[in-house]
Amino acid sequence: MIIWADGVESHYFAPRLRGLCPCASCKDEMTGVRIILPIHISDDLEFRKIEIVGQYALQFEWSDGHHTGIYTFEYLRELAEEK
């Protein structure tokens, strides 16, 4: 869950967030086409570690070992509002 500075609360489902990873091995850098989709991720996937990147993003380590995705705050907010 993220509590934003404007008071909005966003909840995230770990497997969906993992499936929407913005890193270059999950989403083609040139075409923007997704390589990994939420349907590829098993439902029991969990967060292992969360780190702040500078002051603009979060980086997650998942129980499948993947950790290269940098989720900007804009992207996280967007994902929460899509739901």
Add this chain to the structure above:
Amino acid sequence: MRGDRGMAFWNKESKGGGATSEQVLDVLKNVQDPDLRKDIVTLGFIRNLKVESGKVSFDLNLTTPACPVKDQMRDQAVALVKALPGVEDVEIKMTSEVRQAPQLDKTALAGVRNIVAVGSGKGGVGKSTIAVNIAAALAQAGARVGLLDGDIYGPTTPIMLGVEQPPRNVGNRMIPQEAAGLKFMSMGLLVKSDQPLIWRGPMAHKALQQCLFDTDWGELDYLMVDLPPGTGDVHLTLAQAVPLTGAVIVSTPQDVGLRISMKTLRMFQQTRVPILGIVENMSYYVCPHCNSQDYIFGHGGGTRAAEQLGIPFLGEVPLDLAIRTQSDVGQPIVIAQPDAASARTLRSIAEKVAAQVSIRNFEAPVLEVE
């Protein structure tokens, strides 16, 4: 750092008629910090207030020793307190305590209060000259300052500061060199000056991380990082590895220089690094014979860009032969010729940077992960 902080020190007793502590604090509430837009009592700047038989004394504890409006605030405070009935003498001690940027205390650089990047879109705009002089001016004002030369491919600060010996190692940490009142570290200290570094991105990333985290900076109010031109590995590493208090953009007045600087600016915006302002370098040329000013690269480009983007314009630095010659002999002009016009301009820019840092630290959102 809120107003209630100094409470314990306030002497509530008033002896021998005169004014009371409450009255003194009341009138001091009329002194505003123009940058933080709050009064100096609410900001908790008043410390150790003593009121004794007509004699009032206190410390005015600002957020930076390089405060551009320091004298103005002191004079205003003195005048207001003196005007109180029964007050004969006012003594103000000016002190300062630079606030730490949020999150920085949780990194390996916990002793550093603020990290400020200096960047530009293209090379040759005088970024290092500006960075060295801002750092030296802040140190001159009494701040504890470090300078990291992040331009790993073309490090110039060792020349500008006149120290080229490699740093000592203690354990696995490097002891930064000291010059011009500041601590500094540069790839130029680690590699022979005529040897090029031919590295791919990952090496650049690692080198910067080592110079940043493996250097024993100790306690610093400001760590300035002189970036290489453009928007490359070093920039991204820095924006990701540490919470930067902000970035200063150096540009020339020429349109093309400015337009490229916009890219660097956008990169900082995308990584949410606050822009502290634009410095326009090589703004005009002062003829050494007739003192006339020539705007050889055009005029007003930096001011216009700052206005359009809604960011502070920090100042115009002239093309001054003395800045160049002082850099070449390893003595920043703010120290070697403190009264020169360009040194005064650079000092004023440093003060504006310090003021912007204070503003950011009061405004910055706090990120927490649980």
